[in-house]
Amino acid sequence: MNDRNLARGLFLVAISLAFGLTAMRYPIGGFDRAGPGLFPLMVAGLLLLIGVITIMRSRFIRREPMEFNVRNIGVILASLCAFSLVSQFVNMIVGIVVMVFVASFAGKTRYSVVRNLKIAAGLVCVALAFQKLLGFNLPLY
Known part of the structure; x- marks a missing residue:
């Protein structure tokens, strides 16, 4: 396969x-x-x-070969570890921002600070909604 x-x-x-x-x-x-x-x-x-x-x-589209990029897997794992560490020692909002900026190095497109800030802002809004509207116990700040 x-x-x-x-x-x-x-x-x-x-x-x-x-x-x-x-x-x-x-x-x-x-x-x-x-x-x-x-x-x-x-x-x-x-x-x-x-x-x-x-x-x-x-089943209906052209087959694409599977490929593994070990560097990208490492970058994503590093971003998750950075999120965990920064959330533990600073706060979760900064952890989300760090995770987005580190994970974007795994992408194929050109690195964009503005795009990363927009993605991070969206994720922070989702986390705030989970905390305020759903009552999740998230240490955001």
């Missing part, structure tokens, strides 16, 4: 099944009173749908 699109779909299905089956161990509840397993189960269901669509789509 040397088809990147098929592998991508199979990977999404595997991840969604792992999280979905784990979420089934927790009480699901209902939409009026959600249990701790409802949100991960919903996300896993959507991810499963995307994975199945990706697998079906891979």
Whole structure:
């Protein structure tokens, strides 16, 4: 199997099944009173749908060879480690910004500070929404 699109779909299905089956161990509840397993189960269901669509789509488009870029994998892992360390010792907002700037070195397009700031601002807004609207305990500042 040397088809990147098929592998991508199979990977999404595997991840969604792992999280979905784990979420089934927790009480699901209902939409009026959600249990701790409802949100991960919903996300896993959507991810499963995307994975199945990706697998079906891979049968109709041209095959793309799979390639592994070890440098990019290392850059992404380094960005996640930097996020963790900066969030621990400074705060999570700075950690998000550092993660975006480090991870952008793995991209194929030209490095853009403005684009990175926009992405970081969007992620900070999502984190703030999770903290303020959903009540998540995130140490953002």
